[in-house]
Amino acid sequence: MAKYKMCPVCGEKNAEDAFNCINCDADLQSTQPVGDEEEKEPQTSRLVKICDRDSCRTENPSNANKCSKCGNDLSDVDVVEVGTERTEAVDIPNANQNNKERKLISVEGDYTFEIPSGEIEIGREREMADYLADKMYVSRVHGKLTSTVDALIYVNLSETNGTCIGNNKISEQVRLEDGYVLQLGHNPESPVEFQKKAAYFRVVI
Numbered sequence: 001m002a003k004y005k006m007c008p009v010c011g012e013k014n015a016e017d018a019f020n021c022i023n024c025d026a027d028l029q030s031t032q033p034v035g036d037e038e039e040k041e042p043q044t045s046r047l048v049k050i051c052d053r054d055s056c057r058t059e060n061p062s063n064a065n066k067c068s069k070c071g072n073d074l075s076d077v078d079v080v081e082v083g084t085e086r087t088e089a090v091d092i093p094n095a096n097q098n099n100k101e102r103k104l105i106s107v108e109g110d111y112t113f114e115i116p117s118g119e120i121e122i123g124r125e126r127e128m129a130d131y132l133a134d135k136m137y138v139s140r141v142h143g144k145l146t147s148t149v150d151a152l153i154y155v156n157l158s159e160t161n162g163t164c165i166g167n168n169k170i171s172e173q174v175r176l177e178d179g180y181v182l183q184l185g186h187n188p189e190s191p192v193e194f195q196k197k198a199a200y201f202r203v204v205i
Helices: none
Strands: 005-006 013-015 046-050 059-061 078-084 103-104 113-116 118-122 141-147 152-156 163-167 181-184 199-204
Touching: none
Parallel strands: none
Antiparallel strands: 005 013, 046 059, 046 078, 103 113, 103 199, 118 141, 141 152, 163 181, 181 199
């Protein structure tokens, strides 16, 4: 009876003398040929590389150099064993996806920005640019938001007009809480509560 090599990554049957899997290109040089009567029990675990980009987290074959979904470089990503029989690249739930829904809502109520998991920069030429483009007191790269399972952290990146919370300028990273008003480009010494060229957002967590 003809023998074949069963791919240890995706389960594909390959020719007895195959060096790489025809389906996922996994290395088969150390895989021993088997016949139908010798076929192993279905795998309960397999070796994969999981994309380390927070917004992706896709399973890839253990010898992959790039993520099949987002193209992220996987050369430095460790191979891990997962207990699943899925044979295609799939999304692995990211712990950050368990975040509560977090938003920045303009104090006027006419703009809402849903904060994604992970780290982003905001400003006139970064995230939220559609709203901030004409807010000239706001820098092109004004601040950084980091959303994790446990917290929402803001870091001011603007050396020009800075960031205030509760009319107080911040100089270090701040953990944002529900109900805070994030004031981008606000001058705390101005008698005007809401300056037209600055931007004001209520934090919703």
